[in-house]
Amino acid sequence: xxxxxxxxxxxxxxxxxxxxxxxxxxxxxxxxxxxxxxxxxxxxxxxxxxxxxxxxxxxxxxxxxxxxxxxxxxxxxxxxxxxxxxxxxxxxxxxxxxxxxxxxxxxxxxxxxxxxxxxxxxxxxxxxxxxxxxxxxxxxxxxxxxxxxxxxxxxxxxxxxxxxxxxxxxxxxxxxxxxxxxxxxxxxxxxxxxxxxxxxxxxxxxxxxxxxxxxxxxxxxxxxxxxxxxxxxxxxxxxxxxxxxxxxxxxxxxxxxxxxxxxxxxxxxxxxxxxxxxxxxxxxxxxxxxxxxxxxxxxxxxxxxxxxxxxxxxxxxxxxxxxxxxxxxxxxxxxxxxxxxxxxxxx
Amino acid sequence: xxxxxxxxxxxxxxxxxxxxxxxxxxxxxxxxxxxxxxxxxxxxxxxxxxxxxxxxxxxxxxxxxxxxxxxxxxxxxxxxxxxxxxxxxxxxxxxxxxxxxxxxxxxxxxxxxxxxxxxxxxxxxxxxxxxxxxxxxxxxxxxxxxxxxxxxxxxxxxxxxxxxxxxxxxxxxxxxxxxxxxxxxxxxxxxxxxxxxxxxxxxxxxxxxxxxxxxxxxxxxxxxxxxxxxxxxxxxxxxxxxxxxxxxxxxxxxxxxxxxxxxxxxxxxxxxxxxxxxxxxxxxxxxxxxxxxxxxxxxxxxxxxxxxxxxxxxxxxxxxxxxxxxxxxxxxxxxxxxxxxxxxxxx
Numbered sequence: 170x171x172x173x174x175x176x177x178x179x180x181x182x183x184x185x186x187x188x189x190x191x192x193x194x195x196x197x198x199x200x201x202x203x204x205x206x207x208x209x210x211x212x213x214x215x216x217x218x219x220x221x222x223x224x225x226x227x228x229x230x231x232x233x234x235x236x237x238x239x240x241x242x243x244x245x246x247x248x249x250x251x252x253x254x255x256x257x258x259x260x261x262x263x264x265x266x267x268x269x270x271x272x273x274x275x276x277x278x279x280x281x282x283x284x285x286x287x288x289x290x291x292x293x294x295x296x297x298x299x300x301x302x303x304x305x306x307x308x309x310x311x312x313x314x315x316x317x318x319x320x321x322x323x324x325x326x327x328x329x330x331x332x333x334x335x336x337x338x339x340x341x342x343x344x345x346x347x348x349x350x351x352x353x354x355x356x357x358x359x360x361x362x363x364x365x366x367x368x369x370x371x372x373x374x375x376x377x378x379x380x381x382x383x384x385x386x387x388x389x390x391x392x393x394x395x396x397x398x399x400x401x402x403x404x405x406x407x408x409x410x411x412x413x414x415x416x417x418x419x420x421x422x423x424x425x426x427x428x429x430x431x432x433x434x435x436x437x438x439x440x441x442x443x444x445x446x447x448x449x450x451x452x453x454x455x456x457x458x459x460x461x462x463x464x465x466x467x468x469x470x471x472x473x474x475x476x477x478x479x480x481x482x483x484x485x486x487x488x489x490x491x492x493x494x495x496x497x498x499x500x501x502x503x504x505x506x507x508x509x510x511x512x513x514x515x516x
Numbered sequence: 517x518x519x520x521x522x523x524x525x526x527x528x529x530x531x532x533x534x535x536x537x538x539x540x541x542x543x544x545x546x547x548x549x550x551x552x553x554x555x556x557x558x559x560x561x562x563x564x565x566x567x568x569x570x571x572x573x574x575x576x577x578x579x580x581x582x583x584x585x586x587x588x589x590x591x592x593x594x595x596x597x598x599x600x601x602x603x604x605x606x607x608x609x610x611x612x613x614x615x616x617x618x619x620x621x622x623x624x625x626x627x628x629x630x631x632x633x634x635x636x637x638x639x640x641x642x643x644x645x646x647x648x649x650x651x652x653x654x655x656x657x658x659x660x661x662x663x664x665x666x667x668x669x670x671x672x673x674x675x676x677x678x679x680x681x682x683x684x685x686x687x688x689x690x691x692x693x694x695x696x697x698x699x700x701x702x703x704x705x706x707x708x709x710x711x712x713x714x715x716x717x718x719x720x721x722x723x724x725x726x727x728x729x730x731x732x733x734x735x736x737x738x739x740x741x742x743x744x745x746x747x748x749x750x751x752x753x754x755x756x757x758x759x760x761x762x763x764x765x766x767x768x769x770x771x772x773x774x775x776x777x778x779x780x781x782x783x784x785x786x787x788x789x790x791x792x793x794x795x796x797x798x799x800x801x802x803x804x805x806x807x808x809x810x811x812x813x814x815x816x817x818x819x820x821x822x823x824x825x826x827x828x829x830x831x832x833x834x835x836x837x838x839x840x841x842x843x844x845x846x847x848x849x850x851x852x853x854x855x856x857x858x859x860x861x862x863x
């Protein structure tokens with residue numbers, strides 16, 4: 170029996186469960202939190218203002234990850250047509266950058282495989298902007314997307330979901346002997362317990378806002394990267410999900426409740442950059458989101474490791490703020506690795 | 517200011533909030549439970565295996581309610597095309613009845629306004645069946661539908677949602693002076709507290725099952741009404757929601773947890789009536805649902821009552837097992853009554 174147990178039910182874990190199910194494997198998911206639970210700071214995938222932004226690659230690893238995001242990009246093209254209930258929708262994406270830096274025509278891995286990618290004419294730049302690019306990109310409603318994945322896994326593929334608070338991967342190998350383990354625990358749960366020392370959380374606070382019914386940001390995502398290192402972005406959430414206004418990237422900050430100063434700073438930036446979000450001079454804030462991106466020095470880790478008893482663990486964690494962008498691509502890579510261990514003959 | 521407060525956030529309350537918002541009223545919803553809460557026996561709308569079944573009318577009130585269900589039917593036609601994220605989907609509906617009784621060609625309110633309504637040829641009846649009808653009907657994924665309503669109300673219409681455990685309608689009139697109150701509390705919360713004496717819960721237990729990928733009941737809903745008074749039905753839940761196998765109609769039964777004997781009885785009936793649901797001889801049960809239909813002697817109550825201080829309360833409760841079928845129609849009637857009190861000029 171070719172059985173796989175996926176540990177973790179964030180967007181990476183569920184995507185791995187999906188590619189493996191599609192590949193004919195019998196899959197179980199074990200996790201502490203599920204997409205259908207009430208919102209919790211322990212579970213990151215529900216908070217994401219998920220959209221796709223290409224980035225210039227500085228290293229080979231960057232480039233490799235960029236190509237994984239393209240696998241997701243291509244998959245979402247199919248999904249938005251075949252399964253609109255996934256909430257995936259295509260809109261115009263715009264990036265404005267105040268420090269041009271690595272951005273430009275020769276940037277490696279920036280233009281490849283992205284539809285309608287072009288440099289915005291300089292006369293259309295807002296004040297202070299040194300570089301702008303426009304492209305066709307997907308957005309999705311993150312809490313609905315992961316619930317959709319869970320339903321599809323349940324009812325199409327018969328995947329089972331078991332809740333467990335784990336302290337080590339060893340526990341899993343004991344509870345599921347003979348299974349391949351996919352370690353999609355975000356921060357990298359270790360064999361003997363604890364988390365990957367290269368992993369660290371990056372706090373993000375965003376606002377979920379109601380906008381005027383004719384607001385251009387219901388059909389457009391714009392990211393503004395300031396000289397002082399701040400990122401400000403608007404991302405529509407399809408299926409009447411409002412608009413995400415973000416955000417913060419806070420290292421060594423573990424506060425899971427919203428901070429008023431962050432909210433106020435976001436409102437101030439929005440007044441200048443995105444005045445179209447306001448209704449009668451006010452932002453109609455419907456939720457203040459706080460999530461922790463599970464980042465890793467060196468970026469996403471997707472690789473096979475062997476543990477005592479010849480247990481195969483395929484790691485898939487540390488996606489940081491790129492969980493949705495990497496999700497299907499990383500999961501296809503996980504499936505390839507699993508096939509290398511256990512080629513599955515077609516049923 | 518033409519302001520309305522809707523009490524209750526089940527499918528009737530949310531539908532009233534929708535028609536009133538569409539009609540230009542400023543709406544607030546106050547409720548103890550919301551569609552996004554974890555499943556609870558206190559909140560019925562999440563459990564429904566919602567589909568549409570026409571019924572012959574015995575009384576004028578039956579006929580009036582039947583016509584309200586047709587309003588919903590027509591509305592859902594539009595919705596399934598314009599907003600597929602509502603999950604509304606059109607499939608073949610079939611009724612098999614062992615005691616013909618009131619069913620037949622002359623039944624009042626049975627055929628009107630239903631697409632493709634026809635009597636099933638006798639040679640296609642399963643054993644014991646005395647009457648069969650086939651028609652085009654909607655199904656929907658009830659937990660997703662009410663969440664969609666809540667999102668649309670929030671982000672399209674700016675409706676606010678406030679959680680409160682109420683003991684009387686008077687409380688609401690004090691908290692929201694000058695508002696029209698819509699009383700969509702299921703069992704009919706009263707002005708001075710308590711519930712409508714004509715209301716009573718009917719326990720329903722159903723099974724949410726995973727079925728083979730080629731199962732005909734992913735695209736068909738069939739209801740089998742036996743001589744002994746039992747109802748057995750299969751209803752697909754669109755958007756990878758599985759299939760509902762039901763059910764029970766238990767009066768004076770307040771057990772909110774699943775009963776093994778009910779589950780076993782359902783499995784036995786399914787073996788005979790719906791063998792196509794089984795996977796390798798087993799039903800793959802993913803949840804056992806228990807909900808309480810808020811029924812009322814005399815059926816749905818939609819009417820205006822005046823209370824001390826000239827407070828207008830529009831009642832909308834007691835839909836029993838027909839909450840989804842009546843929802844939009846009842847809500848349109850509520851909107852008409854509200855317009856009678858407070859005609860709203862277009863903004």
